Amino acid sequence: MVYCVGHSIISPLGDGSQANYEAVQAGRSGLKIHTDRFDSVEPFCASLFDTPQAFVPLCIRSVEEAITNNQSPITNSKDTIFILSTTKGDNLDLITPAKMIAHHFGNPNPPIVVSNACTSGVCAQITAMRLLEAGMYQHAVVVGCDIQTKFIVSGFQAFKALSPEPCLPFSPDRKGLNLGEAAATIVYSQLPMANSQQPLWTLEAGSIHNDANHISAPSRTGEGAYRCLMDVMEGLSPADIDLVGVHGTATLYNDDMERIALERAGLQDTPISALKPFFGHTMGAAGVLETILCAMQANEKMVNNKMVNCIKMLSGFGGVNAAIRIRV
């Protein structure tokens, strides 16, 4: 178990976790139809920054916001590891931006980049938990970020995966996904932080499983996702889970796969949260951003200060699935 000691989200909906949470509560969405971006041959619906953002400065700003609560500087410590979650990084380069971010904060350790397709943001948190639990570091700064490019938009268009209108996760009328841009950061630590202004949580368990079925089509049995759910529920029953943050891309096959996995795990009656109608699919940022917002949503569910359990799950190309369980 490791402790979240700070977090931040920067998205087209606002700066800071609280601003983004309030935007979601108010039903605001960053999704818009774009006709003049990335030389796209057809209009597409996405959540994009009005002013195009450079990858590294955006990540740096996200980390700075996440550590404002901290009393002591941890980012430049040799006991802190930087972990970047991204799929396409800065113009297809993943390691250089990671080194630039760590270097900016004076961190002496070579950073780790997790590139596990759309599950990266959850996998990066699992990597952080393992390194901290093994005693290799005391703190981990997990940054998730992707910015959209002609490369990504054209690829998803060729895959016929994009919805021409705002996406509808788990709806019978869903037509596909929307892409999005964001940076989000979670700082994990071996020890809790006292007197935080933000809702915080503990990361209790994490699991990654491959469907071993197809490199792009989701499993028809939800096998990998189901195994992840069972792993993170180890020692608990479905009734102990208060909220599941689904991947909810709103493609026909992903949502159906998740439904099957949830039912197999006995979670069909558990409330779910699907955030892509607000942010689009923010790829490398998704797991980090959606974990933060699920924690804040779960925080609202607390009654009489009783802790609640929340699962965040993701799936991606390569047949990979990942899930974590947090206690808020």
Added chain:
Amino acid sequence: MEQLIEQLKSQIIDALNFEDMTPADIDTDAPLFGEGLGLDSIDALELIMLMDREYGIKLADPKAGKAIFQSVRTMAEYIQANRTK
């Protein structure tokens, strides 16, 4: 039509990276998916792109591909009727 079918077979072999296969190995009327050539969902998307690139046919709805991609013959017939180049 026969010429188009032969040309299409070569283009399919190229586009889908069928190693060691010649147009003569593809049965014009055999199913492309499932049994027969055993294509998958990515292959279907690649065939949609092939029709756009080589014949100027834009297929917006991938589900429409199901009827068109039954066999090389059905695909050639569709191309014959709808090609813009």
Added chain:
Amino acid sequence: MKVVSEIEIRPTSVVLNGQPIAVETTGEKMLVELYRRYAGDYPKFFKMDTLSRLGFIAAEILLKEPRAKSQEPTAIILANRSASIKNDTDYLATISDGNYYPSPALFVYTLPNIVTGEIAIRHHIQGETSFYILDAPEQLEQILLSTMSNNLKPSNPQTILAGWCECTEPNNFYAKLQIIWNN
């Protein structure tokens, strides 16, 4: 952690547990030569990008080893420095100005972790698959140690197919894959 078996593949050489394997070709052609010798029954190989072919072949040879058979891996954890740059370059060519026909078959390989998925499918491994981008191969050891360290957790793998799998250009690649036991 104990390395049970190891393979190294370079464009001009293949070494399995310290013993060179004779090859007649080099570069990409050599990967096809190895495919025909060690697999041969998996036409999907020819749809893969070079990075996936490299990892696939390395795993194919390694997992046929008797030492690997005695305790099969339940997880695949690979890393490199350049992600999927060779295939990214190939995909970029399909979206260039004036010749814009984005290839779905190339796009799907513009993620480095696809190679872990290809190996998982081939060997029916439904455990963890992870891909890391690191500055140097030595960093992977720390990640593997932490992954295996808490063996009380049901999800922590006891046998991992792990290593470095890098391809920057069609004929410029390097793989060093190992089977690692947690004892």
